[in-house]
Amino acid sequence: MLELALVGTPSAGKSTFFKAATLKDVKIASYPFTTLEPNEGLAYVSTKCPCGELKINCKKCIEGTRFVPIKIWDIAGLVPDAHLGRGRGIAFLDDVRQAKALIQIIDISGKTDLEGNPSEGFDSSIAIEMLEKEITYWMFDIFNRDWKKVQHLGTKDFLESLETRFSGLGISKDHIAKAFGAANLNKENFKNFSESDCLRFVIELRKLSKPSIIAANKYDAIMTDAQASAIGIEKIKKKYPDKITITVSADIELALREAHKHGIIKYMPGSSSFEILKEIDEKHKKALDYMKKYLEKHNTTGVQEILNKAALELLDLIVVYPVADENKYTDSKGELLPHAHLIKRGTTVKDFASSIHTDFVEKYVGAIDARTKRKISDKFILSHNDIVKIMLRH
Ligand SMILES: Nc1nc2c(ncn2[C@@H]2O[C@H](COP(=O)(O)OP(=O)(O)OP(=O)(O)O)[C@@H](O)[C@H]2O)c(=O)[nH]1
Ligand SMILES: [Mg+2]
DSSP states (O other), X not given: OOEEEEEESTTSSXXXXXXXXXXXXXXXXXXXXXXXXXXXXXXXXXXXXXXHHHTOOOSSSBTTEEEEEXXXXXXXXXXXXXXXXXXXXXXXXXXXXXXXXXXXXXXTTOOBOTTSOBOSSOOTHHHHXXXXXXXXXXXXXXXXXXXXXXXXXXXXXXXXXXXXXXXXXXXXXXXXXXXXXXXXXXXXXXGGOOHHHHXXXXXXXXXXXXXXXXXXXXXXXXXXXXXXXXXXXXXXXXXXXXXXXXXXOHHHHHHHHHHHHTTSEEOOTTOSOOEEXXXXXXXXXXXXXXXXXXXXXXXXXXXXXXXXXXXXXXXXXXXXXXXXXTTTTBOTTOOBSOOOEEEETTOBHHHHHHHHOTHHHHHEXXXXXXXXXXXXXTTOBOOTTEEEEEEEOO
16 A cells, blocks of 8 residues: 655644544654654545446445545654764665655644754755755665665666666665666766765665655644734745645644544544534534634645645555456445555456455456446556446456
8 A cells, every 4th residue: 555654843732743644543742753653544535436426325435525545654853963873863864765756744833853853944945955854864775775885787787786776765766777867877887876866866865766845834823914924835835836836724623533433523534624523611612613713714624735735745655446347336345435545556357356355466367447348458548536347357
């Protein structure tokens, strides 16, 4: 299953975001390095369920919105010079290894600095640069490790040694090939690469293999518009025009999801409102009023938007539904559209089948597009919301 990692400075709100997204009980506190060991959980990407269009009631979606699981990691805070061992150091970076994309949590309220200590008006955009620099230098150290030894190799062996070295970081052959292109370097000429050429290559490799989205968290702590413009979400967007930046209140999302879980309100993640279901005391009413006002002003808390954009835009994933009966859209037990899979755009139906179960590689005999009821070729490239029957040899 694909993975997202929450990264950022200490106390930026990673665990709060994680708890809001997974409802797993993890430790949250205002002192730095509250989280030491990584927390793993399932978050959900929301997408329109095809059951409405097919006029069936799948019972798997909520009012037409399907929530598809994606693995998420909450990890320790990152401080400057982590790649040299500061803070949680390399251990932190090791936790980033398997992530396909990063959600950079920054404290847009400016009330904590790079070390997670209390501050006022801190420019949190610095945290974005710092984080990228640390990941780059961590990768650069790995790149440099046997640099002398590879000097006597031919290009083919050099590339193989790079692939082996980086395979543990979730970096593919394709990432490496594209990084040479993006850095404007000819791999045949690797023996003449200068140090700055190598660094440029590693920067491109990081961008390709660990793309990131920015969650400008604690937006609720910015009370007035004057304060908001001083902190400058627009400034961040201007500084990082290629990145998706979304304002977030993980704190409000967590409170809303917990209130929903306890039956106090009806709230669907990602929505711009909620409904109060129970009589509540004055204190709770005041808190809910405050959250309602936040939603009215900002539309959503941003948590669901971050998860959706990280999966569907940054990683370019699509949702595909495998079924056993192409006429009824059911599995072998008669359940309607029981499974939704997040897969990379461009995946062929045969590769999709192999990703469901290793057995399917051998047993695959063909596939049917359940919408058209037509047989599709092995090389058929799946689209978002496709429903397919995979035919297997018994
Ligand atoms: N106002 C506000 N406070 C928040 C928000 N998210 C987190 N906090 C607070 O920020 C503090 C740190 O939150 P954590 O979630 O523990 O932060 P972290 O990034 O996991 O911190 P470390 O594990 O120490 O790296 C806590 O006091 C949270 O209640 C938010 O959206 N708004
Ligand atoms: Mg934490």
